[in-house]
Amino acid sequence: MNASFDLSQKPLVVIWETTQACDLACVHCRACAQPRRSSQELTTEEARKFINDVADLRPPIFILTGGDPLKRNDIYHLVEHAASLGLRPAMTPSVTPLLTRTAIEELKKVGLSRLAVSLDGSTPQFHDSFRGVPGSYARTLEALHWANEAHLPIQVNTCITRRNLNDMENMANLLRQFKLVLWSAFFLVPTGRGQLADLPSATECERVFAQLYQLSRVVPFKVKTTEAQHYRRFVMQRRLHHDPAQAKRWVTEGMEHGVPGLLPINDGKGFIFVSHTGEVCPSGFLPISAGNVKRESLTTIYREAPLLRGLRDVNKLQGKCGACEFKEICGGSRARAYAVTGNLFAEDPCCAYEPRSAVEPASSDSHDYAVSLGLGWKIP
Numbered sequence: 001m002n003a004s005f006d007l008s009q010k011p012l013v014v015i016w017e018t019t020q021a022c023d024l025a026c027v028h029c030r031a032c033a034q035p036r037r038s039s040q041e042l043t044t045e046e047a048r049k050f051i052n053d054v055a056d057l058r059p060p061i062f063i064l065t066g067g068d069p070l071k072r073n074d075i076y077h078l079v080e081h082a083a084s085l086g087l088r089p090a091m092t093p094s095v096t097p098l099l100t101r102t103a104i105e106e107l108k109k110v111g112l113s114r115l116a117v118s119l120d121g122s123t124p125q126f127h128d129s130f131r132g133v134p135g136s137y138a139r140t141l142e143a144l145h146w147a148n149e150a151h152l153p154i155q156v157n158t159c160i161t162r163r164n165l166n167d168m169e170n171m172a173n174l175l176r177q178f179k180l181v182l183w184s185a186f187f188l189v190p191t192g193r194g195q196l197a198d199l200p201s202a203t204e205c206e207r208v209f210a211q212l213y214q215l216s217r218v219v220p221f222k223v224k225t226t227e228a229q230h231y232r233r234f235v236m237q238r239r240l241h242h243d244p245a246q247a248k249r250w251v252t253e254g255m256e257h258g259v260p261g262l263l264p265i266n267d268g269k270g271f272i273f274v275s276h277t278g279e280v281c282p283s284g285f286l287p288i289s290a291g292n293v294k295r296e297s298l299t300t301i302y303r304e305a306p307l308l309r310g311l312r313d314v315n316k317l318q319g320k321c322g323a324c325e326f327k328e329i330c331g332g333s334r335a336r337a338y339a340v341t342g343n344l345f346a347e348d349p350c351c352a353y354e355p356r357s358a359v360e361p362a363s364s365d366s367h368d369y370a371v372s373l374g375l376g377w378k379i380p
Helices: 044-057 075-084 101-109 124-131 136-149 165-175 202-216 230-242 244-253 298-304 306-311 319-323 334-341 366-372
Strands: 013-017 061-065 089-091 114-118 154-160 182-187 222-226 270-274
Touching: 013 044, 044 075, 044 298, 061 075, 075 089, 075 101, 101 136, 114 136, 124 136, 136 154, 154 165, 165 182, 165 202, 182 202, 202 222, 202 230, 270 298, 298 306
Parallel strands: 013 061, 013 270, 061 089, 089 114, 114 154, 154 182, 182 222
Antiparallel strands: none
């Protein structure tokens, strides 16, 4: 992806919450999932119509999540329908007895492009306490083996909270045993069952960023973050510290040229979430509706809804986020700001960075450019 991708017209990621039904009882579940399906879910016919709408937008990433998508008896049909329209559907099922070897093989057969499972600790004690069901850890490792055997690309999602901050290296070592496409670190947003007491501090986030950055340089799979937009700032600081000339190019040509490959994705900005009842939200962690796909097309809602247009305007950011020289590429987690303060545009409470004015120094030395932008700030 590059800067030519217009996030105001087309999302990079569309996530559909197929159901809130789930047989787990995760302590941080944003959906407060329950075992039974809701009668208000999109029907099969409504779901097919919605998927047609998604196909019109052509997002590079389309994810079916929950709850547990496997609680829907039409899920294989819907995956097949999405694939037939040229989408590359991915899925995040819960690791329960529903996720069998046969289920994984069938999902691959009907066109699933990637399977993502959650693993929140390197030991059964860590993970099972997160998920609320004994044996979940063992089933997750089994599912990873089955996906590898089926040659179905697999991703592991890990929710980062104060409970597992010191487990990152052990997690990476565990994941090396499998053939992964991606390890995604989800930084907690205290919504749903997520508790404020489990929220890492800004300093703790920086420490995890340093660990993830170092691990990303040595593990055989990609590492990314979710709801940690300020990790992009951290990565830029690291890269530009080692290549000051790149800092000068950023100042003169734009950030996307200085550090290619970083898109300013945020809640409602390149990222959109559709609930099990059809409500369109900036993300699953920011449950404010911008419209409903039962009444309007997803394309219209994404491009025109005032809520989403406002979230894409960095000039609305307040506090440190509004003053930050990295706001174009970061912007802070809008979901976390809202969950903690009730203000969509407040500063991200988990960011330790103190903004500095981007004033061009008298010297043309590229290192001075980096210093003036705060790019040398507290680089470990």
